[in-house]
Amino acid sequence: MEKLKSLKEELKTNTKKNNLYMFAIDGILITVIQQLVWSNVNLFAELLGATAEQLSFMTFLNQIVTVAILFPMGIVSDRVKNKRIILNGALIMLMIFYFFSALTPVFGEYALYIFIPIISFGAAGRQLYLSTWNAFFKDATPESDRNDTMAVRTRFTLILGVIIPLITGFILSTTDQDATKVMIHQCYIVTAIFTALLLIFVLKKIRGGDVEVKVDASGKKEKIDLKDAFYTITHNKPYMFFMMCLFLFYVSWQIDWTIWYYGRVHYLELNEFMLSLSNVAGTFGQFIAIGFWKKINEKKGVRFGAMFGAYGLAFASVSIIVSTLIYEAGHTTLAYVAFMVIWFCANLPQTVNTLNLPLCLMEVVDPKYSALCISLFTILTTFTNAIMPSIGVAIYNAFGGDADAFRTTYTIIFFLRLATGTLWMYRWRKMRKEENNAA
Numbered sequence: 001m002e003k004l005k006s007l008k009e010e011l012k013t014n015t016k017k018n019n020l021y022m023f024a025i026d027g028i029l030i031t032v033i034q035q036l037v038w039s040n041v042n043l044f045a046e047l048l049g050a051t052a053e054q055l056s057f058m059t060f061l062n063q064i065v066t067v068a069i070l071f072p073m074g075i076v077s078d079r080v081k082n083k084r085i086i087l088n089g090a091l092i093m094l095m096i097f098y099f100f101s102a103l104t105p106v107f108g109e110y111a112l113y114i115f116i117p118i119i120s121f122g123a124a125g126r127q128l129y130l131s132t133w134n135a136f137f138k139d140a141t142p143e144s145d146r147n148d149t150m151a152v153r154t155r156f157t158l159i160l161g162v163i164i165p166l167i168t169g170f171i172l173s174t175t176d177q178d179a180t181k182v183m184i185h186q187c188y189i190v191t192a193i194f195t196a197l198l199l200i201f202v203l204k205k206i207r208g209g210d211v212e213v214k215v216d217a218s219g220k221k222e223k224i225d226l227k228d229a230f231y232t233i234t235h236n237k238p239y240m241f242f243m244m245c246l247f248l249f250y251v252s253w254q255i256d257w258t259i260w261y262y263g264r265v266h267y268l269e270l271n272e273f274m275l276s277l278s279n280v281a282g283t284f285g286q287f288i289a290i291g292f293w294k295k296i297n298e299k300k301g302v303r304f305g306a307m308f309g310a311y312g313l314a315f316a317s318v319s320i321i322v323s324t325l326i327y328e329a330g331h332t333t334l335a336y337v338a339f340m341v342i343w344f345c346a347n348l349p350q351t352v353n354t355l356n357l358p359l360c361l362m363e364v365v366d367p368k369y370s371a372l373c374i375s376l377f378t379i380l381t382t383f384t385n386a387i388m389p390s391i392g393v394a395i396y397n398a399f400g401g402d403a404d405a406f407r408t409t410y411t412i413i414f415f416l417r418l419a420t421g422t423l424w425m426y427r428w429r430k431m432r433k434e435e436n437n438a439a
Contacts (some may be wrong), residue, residue, distance in 0.1 A: 027153035029199040035164035036188040044185040048112040074375025083136040094125035102189040131378040135371040140209035151294040238364040239246040283346030302359040305352040312349035312419035351375035
């Protein structure tokens with residue numbers, strides 16, 4: 001009790017430590033919300049009668065609504081004194097639509113048609129929170145503290161990202177009754193709503209984040225000049241170069257988001273337990289590497305580590321190519337071991353995808369339009385997520401839709417990811433040279 005009391009007193013006077021703890025708790029709570037609802041949304045929709053085509057449409061609608069909301073809200077966010085206001089608004093939006101989504105089963109055969117648009121707006125609220133959070137974190141956290149704070153937060157989000165799906169999946173597996181499963185999903189949503197309420201309270205505890213709001217001669221807020229915003233952002237060379245690298249990175253990352261699952265199930269024949277085990281192995285690899293990459297960031301800067309995330313993804317391609325070849329040769333156990341070991345090793349550098357990329361973004365956004373820059377970042381990744389998994393499937397089918405076609409597709413993905421890592425390396429060397437010349 002004395003230690004707890006001492007910590008409370010320290011947090012009152014030590015802003016850095018207070019914000020480090022609060023951002024960590026914030027990461028825990030938003031991960032709980034995401035895993036309780038978004039990780040189970042397809043299962044819930046299927047219980048309401050969704051077909052594969054309707055699930056695809058739901059994903060598409062989620063992305064369309066998200067893009068439609070993020071751009072104008074990015075402009076609004078740059079006009080408020082503290083982006084905590086937008087974060088609270090996003091959570092309130094999320095809670096409202098989650099609440100109504102939990103009620104949709106009462107509409108019987110029409111439940112699905114009501115659920116899909118409602119949950120799409122709930123998802124947009126979640127994405128608005130995640131996008132605005134980056135801008136708020138930038139405003140509230142000095143650059144010298146960002147690496148430490150983000151590393152601590154990432155530790156919790158990674159481990160909870162594995163634990164919560166295991167728990168929720170186990171609870172759902174305890175019953176075969178669809179009606180009972182629907183009630184469990186409703187309980188998950190209600191729990192997420194109360195977690196969002198708690199998150200609003202935690203956000204109040206984070207100090208800082210205020211920015212200067214420009215006013216005109218009459219004392220009113222200056223209107224956003226979209227022409228100036230477009231010109232400023234497009235002529236910000238470091239930002240545009242970062243977005244180009246990011247676009248190729250997400251293209252190479254998201255292209256296998258559908259065939260990755262398909263290949264593990266059909267060409268390695270992993271059961272539910274083995275699929276869960278592979279997820280745990282990957283996340284554990286990222287978790288134990290956080291401390292290492294945090295130190296690398298301190299010594300080399302956050303731009304240096306970015307390339308290794310892409311190289312890790314390339315190595316992940318090797319895991320599925322090699323293991324399926326071994327499996328086809330009749331060495332089942334060896335194939336599973338090879339897959340798990342290579343997959344685990346491939347995830348050791350992928351920590352930087354969560355840790356470094358947001359920090360790289362914060363280095364290059366224009367201070368005047370920081371929220372809009374970050375919204376465009378989220379819009380870009382949403383756009384690539386909408387099309388790249390389908391392109392991956394199209395390539396796989398074009399080569400014949402069998403095991404050989406699967407490995408051919410992953411060979412292409414392997415070289416694409418190598419190219420992405422090389423582009424990140426070029427960016428690091430180019431910007432380092434520019435900084436050395438400027439000095």
